[in-house]
Amino acid sequence: MDKENKRLGMLQDKAAIGIVEDYDLPLTPQQYIESIMPMFHEKWLQAKPLPGVNRLIKHLHKHGIPFSVASNSARKNVEAKVSAQRGWKEYFSVILGSDDVKSGKPSPDLFLEAANRMGVEASSCLVIEDSLVGVKAGMAANMKVVAVPSIESELDKFSIADHVIHSFLDFQPQQWGLPPLGDWVNKALPIEPIHFKGSYTNGLVKEISDNVASDLPVQACGVYFGWVDFDSHERVKIVVSISWDGSHGSFRRIINACFINGSNEIVDHLMEVALVGYIRGFPTKQFSSIDAEILDQDKLIAEACIDLAEYSYLGCNIS
Missing domain, CATH: 3.40.50.1000 (HAD superfamily/HAD-like)
Known part of the structure; x- marks a missing residue:
């Protein structure tokens, strides 16, 4: 990832030269570009706008x-x-x-x-x-x-x-100096659904989807609420906090969750989540465990909003 991160935003020709050198590819930079571009074109058709x-x-x-x-x-x-x-x-x-x-x-x-x-x-x-x-x-x-x-x-x-x-x-x-956005409803913001898959253990969601990197972008940070379907066919309401943690030497995503209805005792059940509302972001530049905590106020906002038309219809079809 260190090799690839340094190429973010780089000109294509320069990036191709670096890729060929870093991985000792048996190609010229131009041959690499010609080989990879059809794959990129296919992926662009699947790309989704970042939240917001x-x-x-x-x-x-x-x-x-x-x-x-x-x-x-x-x-x-x-x-x-x-x-x-x-x-x-x-x-x-x-x-x-x-x-x-x-x-x-x-x-x-x-x-x-x-x-x-x-x-x-x-x-x-x-x-x-x-x-x-x-x-x-x-x-x-x-x-x-x-x-x-x-x-x-x-x-x-x-x-x-x-x-x-x-x-x-x-x-x-x-x-x-631009016109303000006025689309918040009951202290939360209706959003285009953010989907991801995982399993739930002791309040922590473990990402398991093979394509979770594309389904849940880096910029999906903050406290959200939505709907979750379990492999048991049960559907419950959920509050989710998405943050990043670099305190243990490696940077990793942390997804904490709690259920508005249903039991928080569910363990290792496969789940599919659709986040439909946004409550708040994190105030500090660097995340802390305190920032990422799901507060009682977050739960109250989610419970008051999720059955409103602005939110509930978005969660009716999780798949």
């Missing part, structure tokens, strides 16, 4: 605020990724790839070109980035930068950004 991204895009579009995507990927690949998401191509004012400018990130060229094509001053733009090279590019472009890190273990490196959040669900547009 669709919500933010629709909000900005509704208020007539121009926004663009500027990526170190090649332009044709950026367009393929954007086109795979419903409505995105029509929402973005500008779509740019690294081949549209002289230099990719961490150079500011991509962001400066995006601002130019949108017809706005760079200093009036806000960048939201998940990679360190992207954060550096935004700062170099004299733009405000919010970081939503894709690698929680390197959170400290993102402190150069103007603001760091763990999840798009924590983004508050009004902090940046």
Whole structure:
């Protein structure tokens, strides 16, 4: 993972050179790119937006605020990724790839070109980035930068950004002079369902799904509630806390849970979870066990919300 993490946000040609060298592949970098791209194209069709991204895009579009995507990927690949998401191509004012400018990130060229094509001053733009090279590019472009890190273990490196959040669900547009989001219901936020599979033992959910890495992204952090189906065909309501722990030498995801109805004595039953509501994020940059605790207040909010129409219909079909 250390080898791959350092390539996050890197230009494709440079990344290919590093991959061939790191793994001593019997290919040229160009042969590697030609071999791997069909696999990437297949995966892009299965990719899902990070929690809160669709919500933010629709909000900005509704208020007539121009926004663009500027990526170190090649332009044709950026367009393929954007086109795979419903409505995105029509929402973005500008779509740019690294081949549209002289230099990719961490150079500011991509962001400066995006601002130019949108017809706005760079200093009036806000960048939201998940990679360190992207954060550096935004700062170099004299733009405000919010970081939503894709690698929680390197959170400290993102402190150069103007603001760091763990999840798009924590983004508050009004902090940046944008119209506020007003979609919270009963102290919680209805969200597009987040699905994952696991087993439950003594309040801890153990991830077991082979594709859990894609189903439960790094930026799915905070306290949520939703529905869980067990292999016994029982369905119960659940409150879940998702955080990261690096205190034991390795960075790992911690998922704590408790049931609103049903027994907390269930042990090692396979379960399929659909999270439909978001209660809160974590206030500190580095997670602590206190941050990740499920509070009595969290349970009360979940119990008051989950049967409301805004939440309950989302949990009716877990599969």
